[in-house]
Structure formats: C-alpha cells, structure tokens
Amino acid sequence: MKPVNIGILGLGTVGRGTAEVLRANAAEISRRLGRAVNVFMVSTRDEAKARAACPPETLITTDPFEVVRHPEVDIVVEVFGGTEAAKELVLEAIRHGKHVVTANKKLLAEYGSEVFALAEEKNVMVQFEAAVAGGIPIIKALREGLSANRIRSIAGIINGTSNFILSEMREKGSAFADVLKEAQALGYAEADPTFDIEGHDAGHKITIMSALAFGTPVNFQACYLEGISGLDSRDIKYAEELGYRIKLLGITRKTDKGIELRVHPTLLPESRLLANVNGVMNAVRVNADMVGETLYYGAGAGALPTASAVVADIIDIARLLGADTGNRVPHLAFQPSQVQAQTILPMDEIVSSYYLRVQAQDKPGVLGRIANLLADQNVSIEALIQKGVVNGDTAEIVILTHSTVEKHVKAAIAGIEGMDTVNGKVTMIRMESLND
Ligand code: NAP
Numbered sequence: 001m002k003p004v005n006i007g008i009l010g011l012g013t014v015g016r017g018t019a020e021v022l023r024a025n026a027a028e029i030s031r032r033l034g035r036a037v038n039v040f041m042v043s044t045r046d047e048a049k050a051r052a053a054c055p056p057e058t059l060i061t062t063d064p065f066e067v068v069r070h071p072e073v074d075i076v077v078e079v080f081g082g083t084e085a086a087k088e089l090v091l092e093a094i095r096h097g098k099h100v101v102t103a104n105k106k107l108l109a110e111y112g113s114e115v116f117a118l119a120e121e122k123n124v125m126v127q128f129e130a131a132v133a134g135g136i137p138i139i140k141a142l143r144e145g146l147s148a149n150r151i152r153s154i155a156g157i158i159n160g161t162s163n164f165i166l167s168e169m170r171e172k173g174s175a176f177a178d179v180l181k182e183a184q185a186l187g188y189a190e191a192d193p194t195f196d197i198e199g200h201d202a203g204h205k206i207t208i209m210s211a212l213a214f215g216t217p218v219n220f221q222a223c224y225l226e227g228i229s230g231l232d233s234r235d236i237k238y239a240e241e242l243g244y245r246i247k248l249l250g251i252t253r254k255t256d257k258g259i260e261l262r263v264h265p266t267l268l269p270e271s272r273l274l275a276n277v278n279g280v281m282n283a284v285r286v287n288a289d290m291v292g293e294t295l296y297y298g299a300g301a302g303a304l305p306t307a308s309a310v311v312a313d314i315i316d317i318a319r320l321l322g323a324d325t326g327n328r329v330p331h332l333a334f335q336p337s338q339v340q341a342q343t344i345l346p347m348d349e350i351v352s353s354y355y356l357r358v359q360a361q362d363k364p365g366v367l368g369r370i371a372n373l374l375a376d377q378n379v380s381i382e383a384l385i386q387k388g389v390v391n392g393d394t395a396e397i398v399i400l401t402h403s404t405v406e407k408h409v410k411a412a413i414a415g416i417e418g419m420d421t422v423n424g425k426v427t428m429i430r431m432e433s434l435n436d
C-alpha cells in the first residue's frame with residue numbers, strides 16, 4: 001500500500017522526537033499499520049537540523065504554509081506550539097482537507113470549538129493525544145476505553161515541569177529557580193515556562209479532559225488557575241510532617257450544581273498513588289460509575305514520550321483513511337450535537353477540605369478564637385497543631401479542615417485575618433482525599 005505522507009511543522013523537541021520515533025520504529029509501525037509513514041515534508045528555520053533528523057528524501061521548507069497546502073501531504077503534524085501561527089496553520093490545513101495531529105493543548109483549550117467545528121465541516125480528523133499528559137494514552141482512554149461510563153471526576157498530575165520542581169524541592173531541598181532551569185534544559189518546559197509554573201498548561205489539559213469526560217465545549221476561560229510559584233517551602237515541610245504531599249493537581253468533577261474545573265497546589269495523603277508520582281512523571285485518576293477508579297501513569301513530557309503519542313495518532317488516522325467517515329470516534333468523545341454547555345461552578349461553590357497556616361500571637365485564648373471563627377462558618381476542624389514560636393511571641397498554627405464549601409472557609413479566613421492577635425495573611429491550600 002502507498003505510504004502515508006506526513007508534513008511536520010517545526011523541528012523543536014517534539015518535532016524531532018516524532019521524526020526519531022518514525023525512524024527508529026519504522027518497521028514495527030508498518031507491521032501494525034500495513035503501510036509506511038513517510039516524512040514527506042518539514043518546515044523549519046534550520047535546514048541542518050532537518051537534514052540530521054529526517055530521511056534524505058524529505059522536502060524541507062522555511063514556509064510552514066507550504067506544508068499545510070501541499071497536495072501530497074495527507075496528515076499535518078502541528079508541533080509549533082502557541083496560538084498565533086499554529087492556529088492559522090491548523091485551520092489552513094483543515095481547509096485544505098488535511099487531517100491534523102497536534103500536541104498543542106493551548107490551541108485546543110482556547111480555540112478547540114473553532115478547530116473541531118471546521119474539522120467536522122471539512123470531514124477531517126484532528127487528533128491530540130500528545131496534548132494531555134505527554135506519552136500517557138489518556139485521550140484514548142477517555143474517548144474510547146471508558147465510553148460505557150458516566151465519568152464522575154478526573155484528578156491528575158498533568159504538568160511534568162511543576163511535578164519535577166516540587167519533587168526536587170522536596171527530595172533534595174533544591175531551589176525553585178535551579179530546578180526550573182534544569183526542566184527547561186531537559187525539554188520539559190513550555191517555550192514560556194510561566195505557563196507551567198502558574199498552572200496554565202495544566203489548566204489547558206484539564207479543560208480538554210473535562211470536555212471529553214462530560215460532553216461540554218472546551219472552556220478554558222472558566223478554569224480556575226493557581227500555580228506553584230507562590231508555594232512556601234514551609235508548607236511542603238509541614239504537609240509532610242502531617243502525612244501529606246503537595247502536588248499541582250488538575251481537577252474536574254461533575255456535581256449536582258455544576259462542573260468543578262480547577263488547577264491548584266493540593267495536599268494529598270501520602271498513601272495515595274498520586275502522591276507518589278514524582279519527577280516529570282504524570283498520572284491521571286479517573287473515577288467513573290461502572291468501572292470505578294482507574295489510574296494512568298507515565299512520562300508527561302520529553303521528546304520521545306510525547307512523540308510516542310503523536311505517532312500513535314498518525315497511525316490511528318492512517319488506519320481510517322478511506323473508511324466510512326460516519327463511524328469515526330467524535331473529536332470530543334460525544335456526538336457533536338450532544339456536546340452541551342454546562343454550568344462551571346465558581347470557586348466559592350466548590351467543596352474541598354483545607355490546610356490553613358496562621359501566624360498568631362502565642363497568648364491564651366487565640367487558638368480558641370480561631371476555632372470559634374471556623375465553627376461560626378460551620379467549618380469543622382480535623383486537626384490543629386501549633387508549630388512552636390517562630391518569631392518572638394508569634395506562633396505558627398496549622399489547621400486541617402474537613403470538607404466544606406469554599407466560601408465558608410474564605411469567610412472564616414477573613415475573620416481570622418481581622419484578629420489583632422493574627423499577623424499577615426492566612427495561607428490556604430486545598431486538600432483532596434480522593435475518596436469520592
Ligand atoms: P519547541 O521545542 O519550542 O519547538 C517548537 C518548534 O516550532 C520550534 O523549534 C520551531 O521549529 C517551530 N516554531 C515555533 N514557533 C515558530 C515560529 N513563530 N516561526 C517559525 N517556527 C516556529 O516546542 P516543543 O517543546 O517541541 O513543543 C511543541 C508543542 O508540543 C507545544 O504545543 C507544546 O505545548 C507541546 N508539547 C510539548 C511537550 C514537551 O515535552 N516538550 C509535551 C507535550 C506537548 P524550528 O526550530 O525547526 O524552526
């Protein structure tokens with residue numbers, strides 16, 4: 001059978017990884033697919049890089065639009081990143097009837113509705129396994145493996161860079177800035193690493209998974225984002241003393257009132273599998289009504305793991321070329337007519353338990369007053385520990401609460417911060433037992 005021709009946009013970390021996987025596993029891939037995958041054309045600003053990465057017959061251009069418009073290209077692989085050039089290139093590829101494989105979660109989380117609508121109109125497939133959790137086939141699991149279920153919730157460590165930073169800080173006491181540099185050198189970080197450390201990248205990924213799980217349009221604007229840059233190493237230490245680890249989690253959960261969609265540092269009991277996912281590894285826990293809890297683990301970033309997902313998508317598309325278009329797996333798991341907007345809960349309405357750290361004067365009655373302010377808001381205390389005097393007469397108090405509605409804990413915090421025996425802001429970190 002004639003080889004399937006791909007065109008790769010950009011030979012950065014993932015682009016070169018894709019060329020490498022196709023080269024190294026060419027025989028195995030054609031054994032599975034029944035035909036070869038040919039790197040027909042690449043766009044790059046660096047011809048020498050293309051010569052080193054691609055077969056000698058690959059056409060090389062500096063103009064990415066030449067790739068997306070070339071009549072011989074069957075599948076365009078968008079590994080540019082960002083939403084400016086990449087969006088135009090993907091839309092132009094679709095307009096030219098090309099199938100698209102993209103690793104670009106930002107593009108899909110922000111403009112997915114536009115991209116998928118055009119793809120449906122033009123009858124082409126847009127696959128994006130590499131966009132979420134690197135090499136883990138979580139998109140396939142959500143779209144196909146779990147399609148008999150109502151999904152209840154997803155919680156995941158889905159930013160390799162942040163997990164790498166948190167792991168190195170906890171295990172080796174390394175400084176935040178040094179570990180971030182290392183993550184960049186290893187090819188884990190986004191071109192702008194603030195996307196990693198401020199939670200945007202994880203927000204893009206959980207937004208995509210939420211859409212696939214609940215049959216809603218992608219709605220990144222509604223996702224709450226809080227990254228790891230504001231974390232204090234004291235909280236990592238205190239959490240550990242209390243039997244918890246802090247992880248950057250993406251969480252989406254269907255409740256009677258609406259969908260929770262959020263990214264933030266989270267205390268997890270150290271006995272939980274997710275709490276023991278370290279380094280650049282990612283893990284996604286899905287809770288669904290029939291199967292119960294399932295967990296997916298693997299490398300969340302890096303050239304070859306990500307390219308493994310890109311190439312799997314190329315193979316999936318190539319298998320379906322020429323097949324009945326009516327039987328394709330829908331882009332967002334549900335039939336397009338069944339994708340319906342649903343309420344995304346504001347953070348004040350989410351339900352979680354909380355870690356609070358308060359700096360207060362070490363005087364009789366202060367602890368009692370703090371406990372009363374929590375009780376006034378119906379916030380029940382699971383544990384309360386005084387960490388000793390830290391500064392003259394100031395003590396640090398760590399409180400763990402039971403589950404409560406977030407607005408109640410925030411109201412209690414406002415009261416605590418108003419006490420004249422309390423110094424500065426109260427630190428609040430959400431906790432998840434993952435017992436839903
Ligand atoms: P990268 O190393 O920065 O590579 C992107 C490449 O695209 C550049 O090297 C460049 O190719 C080309 N490019 C980008 N903007 C361009 C522009 N304006 N004009 C011309 N060429 C441009 O990025 P990456 O890490 O491979 O990531 C690519 C995509 O995969 C992103 O969407 C990212 O979020 C996603 N992703 C990355 C990983 C990972 O581990 N790195 C994992 C999962 C998903 P040339 O240098 O060849 O000109």
Ligand code: HSE
Pocket residue numbers: 131133134158159160161162188189190196201300301302
């Ligand atoms: N920058 C991303 C991460 C790449 O660190 O997880 C994988 O999507």
